[in-house]
Amino acid sequence: xxxQPTPEATxxxxxxxxxxxxxxxxxxxxxxxxxxxxxxxTGLALGAAGGAAGYAAAPAADKAAPLTSLGTDTVMFHGKxxxxxxxxxxARGHLVAFxxxxxxxRKEAAALLRRWSTTAQRLMAGEAAAQDxxxxxxxxxxxxxxxxxxxxxxxFARTGLEKQRPVALDPLPDFSSDxxxxxxxxxxxxxxxxxxxxxxxxxxxxxxxxxxxxAARVRWQMNGFNRSPGATTQPMTARNxxxxxxxxxxxxxxxxDFDRRIFVPAAGDPAWMANGSYxxxxxxxxxxxxxxxxxxxxxxxxxxRKKSTGAPLTGGTETTAMNLDKTDADGNLVxxxxxxxxxTRPDQNGGAAMLRRxxxxxxxxxxxxxxxxxxxxxxxxxxxxxxxxPVQRKLDRGDALSTFIRHEASGLxxxxxxxAEGEYVGQRLLEG
Ligand SMILES: C=CC1=C(C)c2cc3[nH]c(cc4nc(cc5[nH]c(cc1n2)c(C)c5CCC(=O)O)C(CCC(=O)O)=C4C)c(C)c3C=C
Ligand SMILES: [Fe+2]
Numbered sequence: 001x002x003x004q005p006t007p008e009a010t011x012x013x014x015x016x017x018x019x020x021x022x023x024x025x026x027x028x029x030x031x032x033x034x035x036x037x038x039x040x041x042t043g044l045a046l047g048a049a050g051g052a053a054g055y056a057a058a059p060a061a062d063k064a065a066p067l068t069s070l071g072t073d074t075v076m077f078h079g080k081x082x083x084x085x086x087x088x089x090x091a092r093g094h095l096v097a098f099x100x101x102x103x104x105x106r107k108e109a110a111a112l113l114r115r116w117s118t119t120a121q122r123l124m125a126g127e128a129a130a131q132d133x134x135x136x137x138x139x140x141x142x143x144x145x146x147x148x149x150x151x152x153x154x155x156f157a158r159t160g161l162e163k164q165r166p167v168a169l170d171p172l173p174d175f176s177s178d179x180x181x182x183x184x185x186x187x188x189x190x191x192x193x194x195x196x197x198x199x200x201x202x203x204x205x206x207x208x209x210x211x212x213x214x215a216a217r218v219r220w221q222m223n224g225f226n227r228s229p230g231a232t233t234q235p236m237t238a239r240n241x242x243x244x245x246x247x248x249x250x251x252x253x254x255x256x257d258f259d260r261r262i263f264v265p266a267a268g269d270p271a272w273m274a275n276g277s278y279x280x281x282x283x284x285x286x287x288x289x290x291x292x293x294x295x296x297x298x299x300x301x302x303x304x305r306k307k308s309t310g311a312p313l314t315g316g317t318e319t320t321a322m323n324l325d326k327t328d329a330d331g332n333l334v335x336x337x338x339x340x341x342x343x344t345r346p347d348q349n350g351g352a353a354m355l356r357r358x359x360x361x362x363x364x365x366x367x368x369x370x371x372x373x374x375x376x377x378x379x380x381x382x383x384x385x386x387x388x389x390p391v392q393r394k395l396d397r398g399d400a401l402s403t404f405i406r407h408e409a410s411g412l413x414x415x416x417x418x419x420a421e422g423e424y425v426g427q428r429l430l431e432g
Contacts, residue, residue, distance in 0.1 A: 070196050070229055071141030077121040079418040080275050081263060082425065084148035085357070085380050086253055089238055090194035092201040093224040093359035095281060095376055096209070097152070097187025097411060098216040106159040108215040109189075110430040113149065115211045116191070117424035120147035120204075129207045137203035143196040145204055149425045150190040150279055150413030158188060164429055166270055168278055168383050169414050175396040177407060184283065184409035187219040192279070192378065194359075196229055220409070222283060224359025224376040237310060237318065241360050241373050242291055242404070244303055245310030248318055249341070251355055261353045264382050264417075272428040275417030277380045280354075280388040283361070283409035286374040291404045302400040304339030312341070340401040343394050354379040354387035374405065384412060 066072065075083045100109060119129055126142040156165035191208055195201040209218060226238055240246040251258050259265075264273045291299070296307055304313055304322065312322035314334050324342060326334045335342050346353045357380060362373040381387025395402060419425045 068230060071143050073144040073196065074126065074142045075124060075144055075146050077117075077124045077147075077419070078421050078423075081277070082148045082415055082418045083124065084146035084192050084194055085262070085277055085355070085415070087144065087146050087194065089226045089247075089357065089359075090144055090146070090201075091196045091226055091228045092194065092198045093226070093376070094191075094193040094201055094205045094221065095224070095359075095378070096191050096193070096205065096221040097219040098189040098191070098212055099219045100155070100158050100188045100216050101214055104158075104215045106161060106430060109155070109159050110427075112189075112212060112215045113426045113430060114424040116147075116149060116208055117419055119207050119211055120149075120425075123147070123200075123204050123207065132210075134203065134206060136206065137197075137200045140197050140200050143200040145195040145200050146193070147204060147208070148192040148279075148415060150192075150415040151426065151429070152187050152190060152411065152413050154186065155188040159430075161429065164270055164272060164432070166273055166414050168385065169412060172280070172384065172389065172410060172412055173393070175392055175407070177396050177402055178410070179406050179408055181409050184220040184222075186411050189216060190279070190281070190411060190413040190415075222361060222376050222409075223363075224361045226359055240358070240375055241286055241288065241362070242299070243307055244299075244305070245307075245318065246358070247356060248305075248310050249345070251353055260382065261387070262355050262380050262382060268382075272426075272432055273414060273416055274428075277382065277415050278384050278387075279411075279413045279415050280377075280379050280381075280384055281409075281411040281413070282375075282377040282407050284375045284377050285372065285406045285408050287404045287406065288371050288373060301336050302340060302404070304335040304341035313339075336400065338398050338400040340395075340399055343399060344391055349390050349394055352386055352390040354381040354391070380415075 075087050077083060122128070122130060123137070124142055124145045124147065126140075128138075151169075153165065153169045153171060156162050156169075193201055193204045193208070195204065205221075212218075237245050237247045251261055262277055264276045264278075266274045268274055268276075294302070300307055300313060305311060306313065310318040312320060312335065314320075314323035314326045322335060322341065322345075324333075324335060328334055337343075342348065357378050359376040359378070360373070361376050362371065365371055379388055416426050416429060419427065
C-alpha cells in the first residue's frame with residue numbers, strides 16, 4: 001500500500017501552520033505556501049505536488065507560466081489514511097450526508113463506494129469524471145482536492161452489517177446546550193470535500209451526487225471556507241469568524257502520540273477500521289452580534305489568548321506555553337478559570353485530545369439581519385469517548401465561549417483507513 005506522504009515535512013523549516021507539499025519527482029520537499037508567502041493552515045501538511053493532469057493540462061503551445069502553484073497541488077487518494085484528515089486546511093469545503101434509498105442495501109452501497117472512490121481518485125488527480133463530466137473544473141488543476149468518506153450509525157442496520165458497527169459509533173450523548181436540528185444531523189454516509197478552488201470543490205460535489213444515482217440521496221449539505229492560500233504575507237494559523245487565531249494547539253503529526261490519538265491502530269477493533277478515524281461534525285452558529293459588542297479585552301478573556309497574535313494572556317508568542325497559575329497584581333488568574341483555551345486542554349480533560357479541522361460558514365442573514373454564520377467544526381480522533389465527548393461535556397458545564405455560540409447540528413462518522421491501489425474506500429467492511 002502506498003502511504004500518503006507523511007506530514008513530517010512540517011518541521012522546524014516549516015513554522016506551525018504551514019502547509020507543505022512534497023514533490024516526488026525531485027525527491028525534495030518544498031513548501032508551496034512558503035513560496036507563496038501564505039498559509040491559513042492548521043499546522044498539518046501534506047500533498048504530493050505534480051503537474052496538473054488530465055484535462056487540466058493545456059496544449060503545450062498555449063503554456064504560460066502559472067500564476068501560482070495553487071492549482072497544481074495534488075493530494076494522493078490512495079494511502080494508509082484517507083485524505084482530508086491531516087491535509088492542510090483548504091479554502092473551500094463541502095460537507096454532505098447521504099441516506100441510502102429505500103430498497104438499497106449492502107450490494108448497492110458497495111457499488112456506490114466503488115463509484116465514489118473511482119471519481120475521487122480521478123478528480124484528485126486533476127482528471128475528468130469517468131462519465132458525462134460537466135467541465136466545471138476544466139482548465140483548473142486538482143487544487144489540493146480531497147474527498148473523504150465516512151459511515152454513520154444508521155448505515156449498519158440498513159445494510160445488514162450490525163455486527164460490524166463499531167462501539168465508537170454509539171450516538172453522542174445529549175449536551176444541555178444543544179439546539180440540534182435532526183434533519184441536518186447524522187446520516188447513513190458522509191462525504192467531506194475540500195479544495196483550494198471553489199469550482200473544483202463544487203465539481204467534485206456535483207459529480208459525487210450524480211454518482212449516487214438511485215442508491216442514495218442527499219440528507220443535508222453544508223458549505224464552508226477558509227482563508228485562501230496566498231492571502232497573508234507569511235504563514236499563519238487560520239482565523240475564524242470571531243477573528244481568533246484557531247488551531248494553534250492542534251496535535252502535530254510530528255508528536256509521538258499523534259497517531260495514537262487520531263487514528264485507529266492497524267490492529268484496532270473492528271478490523272475494517274484499521275488506520276481509520278472518527279469524525280465529529282458540529283454546525284456551530286456564532287452569535288456574532290453579541291460577540292462583536294465585547295471589547296477586545298473581554299473577547300480575549302473568553303478565550304484566554306490574545307486576539308492579535310494568538311499568544312496566551314500570560315505572555316509570549318502564539319506557541320508559548322500557557323501559564324495556568326499566573327495571577328495579576330490583584331491576585332486574579334490571568335487566564336480565567338472558564339477561558340475556552342484553559343478548559344479544553346488535554347491536561348484538564350484526562351488527556352482527551354482531537355484534531356480540529358474546521359471550515360467557517362456563512363449562509364446569509366436571518367430576516368432580522370442576524371448572520372447565519374459560524375464554524376463547521378470537524379474534529380478527528382481514534383475514539384470520540386477519548387476525544388470530543390469529555391471535552392464537550394466540560395464545555396457544556398461552563399465555557400466562557402458558550403454564551404456566544406450555539407450547536408445547531410451534529411454528526412458522528414466512522415471514516416475507514418485509506419484505500420490501497422485497486423481497492424475502494426470501505427471495501428474491507430462491505431466485502432469482509
Ligand atoms: C468539544 C470540542 C471543542 C469545541 C466544540 C470547540 C469550539 C470552538 N472553539 C473555538 C475557538 C478556539 N478553540 C481553541 C482551542 C481549543 N478548542 C478545543 C475544542 C473545542 N472547541 C480544543 C481541544 C482546543 C485546544 C486546547 C489545547 O490543547 O490547548 C482556541 C485557542 C487556539 C487553539 O489552540 O486553537 C480557539 C480560539 C470556537 C470559535 C469554537 C466554536 C465556534
Ligand atoms: Fe475550541
